[in-house]
Amino acid sequence: MNNYLPLSGSPKRALIRMFYESxxxxxxxxxxxxxxxxxxxxxxxxxxxxxxxxxxxxxxxxDVALVDKIEFSRSAIESAIQALKSGKRLFVDSxxxxxxxxxERLRKVHADYSRNDISxxxxxxxxxxxxxxxxxxxxxxxxxxxxxxxxxxxxxxxxSPIALMELNRLIIEDAIKPSIVVAMPVGFVxxxxxxxxxxxxxxxxxxxxxxxGGSPLAVSVxxxxxxxxxxx
Amino acid sequence: MNNYLPLSGSPKRALIRMFYESxxxxxxxxxxxxxxxxxxxxxxxxxxxxxxxxxxxxxxxxDVALVDKIEFSRSAIESAIQALKSGKRLFVDSxxxxxxxxxERLRKVHADYSRNDISxxxxxxxxxxxxxxxxxxxxxxxxxxxxxxxxxxxxxxxxSPIALMELNRLIIEDAIKPSIVVAMPVGFVxxxxxxxxxxxxxxxxxxxxxxxGGSPLAVSVxxxxxxxxxxx
Numbered sequence: 001m002n003n004y005l006p007l008s009g010s011p012k013r014a015l016i017r018m019f020y021e022s023x024x025x026x027x028x029x030x031x032x033x034x035x036x037x038x039x040x041x042x043x044x045x046x047x048x049x050x051x052x053x054x055x056x057x058x059x060x061x062x063d064v065a066l067v068d069k070i071e072f073s074r075s076a077i078e079s080a081i082q083a084l085k086s087g088k089r090l091f092v093d094s095x096x097x098x099x100x101x102x103x104e105r106l107r108k109v110h111a112d113y114s115r116n117d118i119s120x121x122x123x124x125x126x127x128x129x130x131x132x133x134x135x136x137x138x139x140x141x142x143x144x145x146x147x148x149x150x151x152x153x154x155x156x157x158x159x160s161p162i163a164l165m166e167l168n169r170l171i172i173e174d175a176i177k178p179s180i181v182v183a184m185p186v187g188f189v190x191x192x193x194x195x196x197x198x199x200x201x202x203x204x205x206x207x208x209x210x211x212x213g214g215s216p217l218a219v220s221v222x223x224x225x226x227x228x229x230x231x232x
Numbered sequence: 233m234n235n236y237l238p239l240s241g242s243p244k245r246a247l248i249r250m251f252y253e254s255x256x257x258x259x260x261x262x263x264x265x266x267x268x269x270x271x272x273x274x275x276x277x278x279x280x281x282x283x284x285x286x287x288x289x290x291x292x293x294x295d296v297a298l299v300d301k302i303e304f305s306r307s308a309i310e311s312a313i314q315a316l317k318s319g320k321r322l323f324v325d326s327x328x329x330x331x332x333x334x335x336e337r338l339r340k341v342h343a344d345y346s347r348n349d350i351s352x353x354x355x356x357x358x359x360x361x362x363x364x365x366x367x368x369x370x371x372x373x374x375x376x377x378x379x380x381x382x383x384x385x386x387x388x389x390x391x392s393p394i395a396l397m398e399l400n401r402l403i404i405e406d407a408i409k410p411s412i413v414v415a416m417p418v419g420f421v422x423x424x425x426x427x428x429x430x431x432x433x434x435x436x437x438x439x440x441x442x443x444x445g446g447s448p449l450a451v452s453v454x455x456x457x458x459x460x461x462x463x464x
Contacts, residue, residue, distance in 0.1 A: 014401035015429050016372075019394065019422070025367050033420040062418040062443035096447065099331035135257045140248075162251065169246035186294040186448075188265040190251070197247050211294035215328065216418075216446050 033059050040064050049077045053206065053224040060220035071199065071207045076180060079204040081229040083154050083179035084109045090118045090222070091146050091178075093139055093185070094159040100219035105226040121145045122160075139163035143170070150176045158218030161185040161194035168197045181205045182221045184213030265291050272296050281309045285438065285456040292452035303431065303439045308412060311436040313461040315386050315411035316341045322350045322454070323378050323410075325371055325417070326391040332451035337458040353377045354392075371395035375402070382408045390450030393417040393426035400429045413437045414453050416445030 024032070037058050044067060046054055054070050087110035092098050098120045106113040121127050121142035131138040139160035143150075150170060155178040157164045164185050170176040183198050183205050185191050195207050206221055256264070269290050276299060278286055286302050319342035324330050330352045338345040353359050353374035363370040371392035375382075382402060387410040389396045396417050402408040415430050415437050417423050427439050438453055 012404050014397070014404045015425060016394070016397040016401045019397065023366075023368055024421075026369050029369075029419075029421045036420045059419065060446075062420065062423060062445060096328050096332045096451075100328045100447075134255075136255055137258050137261075162248070165246070165248040165251065169248045172244050172246045187261075187291060188268045188294065189256075189261045191294060193247060213294060214292075214446065214448050215332075216448065219328075 030059070037064060041067055046070075046072075047077070049228055052228055053077070053221055056220045056224040056227075057208075057217055060216050061214075066208070066212070069209050069212060071205075071209055073199070073203070073205045076204045076206050077225070077228065080154065080180035080206070080225045083152070084225060084229040086110070087112050087117070088152055088154050088179055089149050090154045090156060091143075091150060092118060092120045092156045092158075092218075093142065093163040094122060094215055095120055096215035097156055097158045097218050100215060101222060102226075105223050109226050109229040119146050119149060137162045140166045143167055147174075147176070150178060153178050154180050154182070154222070156182045156218050156222060158182075158184050158213060158215035159186065161187065161190040164194040164198060165190065168194065168201060171198075171201050171203055177203055179204065180225075181207075182218050183207040184218045184221070186213035187211060262291070269296060273299055278304075279309075281460055284460055285309070285453055288452045288456040288459075289440075289449055292448050293446075298440070298444070301441050301444060303437075303441055305431070305435070305437045308436045308438050309457070309460065312386065312412035312438070312457045315384070316457060316461045318342070319344050319349070320384055320386050320411055321381050322386045322388060323375075323382060324350060324352045324388045324390075324450075325374065325395040326354060326447055327352055328447035329388055329390045329450050332447060333454060334458075337455050341458050341461040341463075351378050351381060369394045372398045375399055379406075379408070382410060385410050386412050386414070386454070388414045388450050388454060389417050390414075390445060390447035391417055393419065393422040396426040396430060397422065400426065400433060403430075403433050403435055409435055411436065412457075413439075414450050415439040416450045416453070418445035419443060 034055055037055050041064055050072050058064055058066050098118050101118060122138050127138050127141045127145055130141040140162050143163050143166040155167060164183055181198055181203055183195050185194055188211055192210050195209055198205055199207055266287055269287050273296055282304050290296055290298050330350050333350060354370050359370050359373045359377055362373040372394050375395050375398040387399060396415055413430055413435055415427050417426055420443055424442050427441055430437055431439060
């Protein structure tokens with residue numbers, strides 16, 4: 001340990017030099033993180049498959065306190081795995097979610113997945129025009145534009161409660177039924193309500209209740225589900 | 233209020249229909265969020281400029297508890313503003329950070345900013361080859377590849393503690409001095425230490441201490457700094 005305490009007069013030794021001497025692969029770092037999380041949360045209310053998802057979310061957030069805020073509908077995991085195995089399209093509410101999703105992981109579950117199977121319309125010029133004309137958020141029009149593909153899709157929200165509320169409307173009014181809704185918009189206005197509404201609609205969901213959420217959490221859920229859905 | 237409680241026999245009314253009737257612009261939603269945060273944190277230890285950054289971070293995280301984990305070096309804000317006004321390059325540790333950064337906001341501070349000023353090498357094929365050959369993380373080689381541009385740059389870490397530790401080494405051993413380091417890697421292994429080391433090196437920093445962090449937080453810091461640096 002005293003190797004990296006600077007001795008008086010000697011230059012400070014960089015921490016990473018210890019890592020060079022005893023390197024860990026990304027997989028080893030991940031396993032050590034998961035072991036730490038398991039040791040800090042020895043008891044919980046989740047099934048083994050749910051815990052696989054929750055643990056990865058906690059790893060992504062760097063925060064074990066998240067454990068109390070994660071909710072699954074009864075059939076969520078099974079429905080999500082089936083959707084991934086069938087190569088269902090993904091609708092995502094932000095470019096950060098899209099850029100975080102690993103096509104490699106999706107293809108381990110269903111070899112035909114391509115970037116075109118991940119729809120995100122929030123930066124489309126027609127969506128921007130509609131938003132400007134109405135002074136309503138772009139994310140709302142991004143959901144409307146995706147309506148033809150929402151039934152049966154994997155819907156992923158890591159940003160916008162307005163987008164989730166617009167999906168909720170399509171579920172209520174137009175009987176759209178996604179295979180799974182990953183409900184993790186984040187923030188102080190409309191956010192907690194948007195998730196409570198979704199959780200009352202009888203569609204499969206994985207949600208972070210309250211104000212917290214975010215794109216990395218939403219991405220981590222999809223990657224964890226891919227791990228569960230992979231053959232073997 | 234009872235407009236959106238379902239009456240027996242009548243169809244459920246979607247929450248978003250209330251929003252249609254009393255819409256808010258994204259700016260109004262943001263202002264309401266900031267007011268809520270101000271009311272929930274009436275006292276704090278930050279300067280007005282620092283609070284501008286902290287409040288946006290809390291907004292992004294959906295979590296007022298973050299307030300206790302954010303640290304600024306003495307000259308952080310001034311150095312960051314100067315760097316943005318001078319159009320200094322950004323080094324970022326993940327594609328999620330790159331995709332979250334708004335070129336529009338950067339250009340309001342310095343009109344010449346382009347996508348090429350945001351360097352992220354984590355997906356480069358030469359970086360991937362080096363990582364495969366050594367079984368070390370790609371993020372480490374991504375920092376090494378960026379070495380020629382790191383001095384004076386705006387360095388943004390929302391993901392990888394190994395990347396931050398490699399930057400720390402370059403600061404210690406090669407006298408590299410970024411204009412500002414946004415230090416927000418996230419996770420359970422090497423993370424808290426990577427930030428503690430950075431904070432001891434005498435370079436300007438904005439950090440989230442401990443395990444928490446993430447790409448959206450790192451992006452929110454840059455956007456908040458753009459707000460402070462904008463003319464007028």
